[in-house]
Amino acid sequence: MTQPTRSDAPSMDGARVESGSSEERQPISHRTPLELTITVEKIDRFLKEIQRRITLLQYDATNLAIVRAQFASRNARKREL
Numbered sequence: 041m042t043q044p045t046r047s048d049a050p051s052m053d054g055a056r057v058e059s060g061s062s063e064e065r066q067p068i069s070h071r072t073p074l075e076l077t078i079t080v081e082k083i084d085r086f087l088k089e090i091q092r093r094i095t096l097l098q099y100d101a102t103n104l105a106i107v108r109a110q111f112a113s114r115n116a117r118k119r120e121l
């Protein structure tokens with residue numbers, strides 16, 4: 041699968057603003073070309089980072105459950121004494 045490049049993004053070069061009548065059409069050449077501010081690659085990296093953080097949180101939650109179980113076990117042994 042090929043990755044899209046910046047040149048694949050649509051631009052507004054030569055676009056016209058259309059309002060009610062054809063006499064009011066004006067080229068918007070004074071504007072800079074419209075560019076995508078976020079790319080598919082950036083979205084992929086963002087989602088990968090979110091997945092990494094979710095994995096770390098799941099790992100931390102598992103460790104916390106183990107620590108809680110150990111703590112509860114120690115408290116139960118102390119009560120037996």
